[in-house]
Amino acid sequence: MNSNIDWELQQRKKAYWKTCFLTFMLLFIFCLNLAGLFLGSVIYEETSIIFSQIKTQNRNNSLQQLLNKGTTNYQWENVTVSSPFGYLLSGTFIPNAKPTHKTIIFLHGFTENRTIGLYYLEIYLRAGFNVLLVDSRAHGESGGDSVTWGSLEKYDLEQWVNWLAQRIPNGAIGVHGLSMGAATALLHAELNEKSKRVAFYVADSPYSDFETLLSLYVRQYLSPYMKTLNYPWLANLDITSLLLPYANLVSYFHSRSTFHEASPLQSVRHVTTPILYLHGEADKLIPASMSLELQQATKGPSQLYLFANSKHGTAIFDNHRQYSQVIQHFLQTIGELG
Numbered sequence: 261m262n263s264n265i266d267w268e269l270q271q272r273k274k275a276y277w278k279t280c281f282l283t284f285m286l287l288f289i290f291c292l293n294l295a296g297l298f299l300g301s302v303i304y305e306e307t308s309i310i311f312s313q314i315k316t317q318n319r320n321n322s323l324q325q326l327l328n329k330g331t332t333n334y335q336w337e338n339v340t341v342s343s344p345f346g347y348l349l350s351g352t353f354i355p356n357a358k359p360t361h362k363t364i365i366f367l368h369g370f371t372e373n374r375t376i377g378l379y380y381l382e383i384y385l386r387a388g389f390n391v392l393l394v395d396s397r398a399h400g401e402s403g404g405d406s407v408t409w410g411s412l413e414k415y416d417l418e419q420w421v422n423w424l425a426q427r428i429p430n431g432a433i434g435v436h437g438l439s440m441g442a443a444t445a446l447l448h449a450e451l452n453e454k455s456k457r458v459a460f461y462v463a464d465s466p467y468s469d470f471e472t473l474l475s476l477y478v479r480q481y482l483s484p485y486m487k488t489l490n491y492p493w494l495a496n497l498d499i500t501s502l503l504l505p506y507a508n509l510v511s512y513f514h515s516r517s518t519f520h521e522a523s524p525l526q527s528v529r530h531v532t533t534p535i536l537y538l539h540g541e542a543d544k545l546i547p548a549s550m551s552l553e554l555q556q557a558t559k560g561p562s563q564l565y566l567f568a569n570s571k572h573g574t575a576i577f578d579n580h581r582q583y584s585q586v587i588q589h590f591l592q593t594i595g596e597l598g
Contacts, residue, residue: 293506300506307474307519308407308511309398323375327352327393341419347403349416350374351394353427356385361431362596363390363424367417367441369465369573370407373400379576380436383584387591389434394420396441406515409470409522410444417448421457432596434460438573439546442466446524446554449531456533460594462587463524464538465573468550468557470522475500476547525557532560536590538583540570563590 330336330352337353352374364384366377374393384391396413397404404412417435424433435458437445442463452458467473478500508518528535535558539551548566555564565586567575576583 296503296506297510299503300508301510303474303503303507304510304514308409308515309405320375323378326378327375330354339423341423343397343402343404343416343419345397345404345412345415347397349394349397349403349419350401351392351420354381354385354391354393356388356390358388360388360390361428362388362434363392363428363431364434364436365392365394365417365420365424367394367413367435367437367444368396368399369439369441371399372438375400376438383587384436386584387588390428392420392424396444407440408511408515408517409440409519410447410524411517411521412515413440413444414448414451417444418451421452425457433458434462434596436462436464437466438464439466443470443522443524446531446535447522447527449533449535450527452533453530458533460534460536460591460596462536462538462590463551463554464575465540465543465546466524466537466551466554467546468523468525468553471500471504471519473546473550474504474519525554528554528558530559534560534590534594535562536587537562537564538567538575538586539564540567540572540575540578542569543572545572561594563593 327336331338335355337355339351339353340348341351343349366374366380368374368376374395377391377393381391394417395402396407397416398407402416421433424431435445435448437443443466445461446463446466449458449461504519508520511518535555537551537555539546539548541548551564551566555562567578567582570578
């Protein structure tokens with residue numbers, strides 16, 4: 261009789277400790293995922309919302325004054341189009357002094373606005389193009405509450421292409437993008453494969469894959485701290501890879517897009533439209549190796565020019581003449597100049 265009681269007590273104890281263990285594991289997994297969602301939310305906020313809200317205000321009054329002067333005294337035209345995501349996009353159309361059917365759309369980089377395109381204006385006006393400067397979503401005067409690193413911006417770009425197609429029927433369209441704008445252009449290039457309404461793309465300092473770039477930033481930031489630890493396995497741990505699924509989940513719920521979609525490298529594998537890649541060899545923000553990777557993966561005709569000693573997006577300032585000549589040579593090669 262006693263043996264049966266002891267056996268029952270042992271079974272109850274086993275069941276109790278099993279329940280405790282399962283409860284602990286469920287709580288641990290819950291807390292782990294809760295922490296992951298919190299940190300993923302921080303990553304998303306920092307990369308896609310906070311900086312765009314703080315830094316997209318115009319920081320170059322001289323460029324803004326020039327833009328205002330152009331719209332007041334010349335035939336520069338401020339225009340808006342509707343994004344497919346429910347907000348307005350702002351831009352400025354600058355016609356060439358000599359009537360032309362060719363137009364270049366300029367896409368600025370992260371935390372900038374369309375006034376940056378005025379630095380590139382002379383190059384394309386001299387080449388016989390009209391110029392359309394546009395504000396990306398969540399930048400400048402355009403609507404939108406988050407940056408999606410090209411994932412949704414490519415569809416906004418398509419709206420500008422639609423606008424130009426109506427403004428200048430059967431006109432030739434090119435896209436010149438800088439940094440995030442360059443990545444947006446390359447993502448749009450895949451979208452353009454069916455219609456071929458954009459004749460060429462110029463990508464200055466693009467990233468090949470945003471998740472890869474983000475992982476690189478985090479490793480560089482955490483590296484000094486990790487090296488002080490006495491656990492080699494922890495120093496080699498790729499924390500970003502662990503948190504990216506959570507950041508992507510937060511991003512999807514907020515904007516219905518993910519960082520994973522912001523991968524020009526995957527897009528250019530299907531692109532046959534001519535692309536010119538430009539990059540500074542001294543770029544520490546986005547490695548020049550990313551443009552090389554993109555150029556090697558591009559399905560169609562492409563060219564790559566690296567500017568020695570130039571940092572991120574500074575090639576046009578470091579050697580304006582050379583920068584202009586590279587673009588002119590590319591346009592001649594593809595038959596868009598002359």
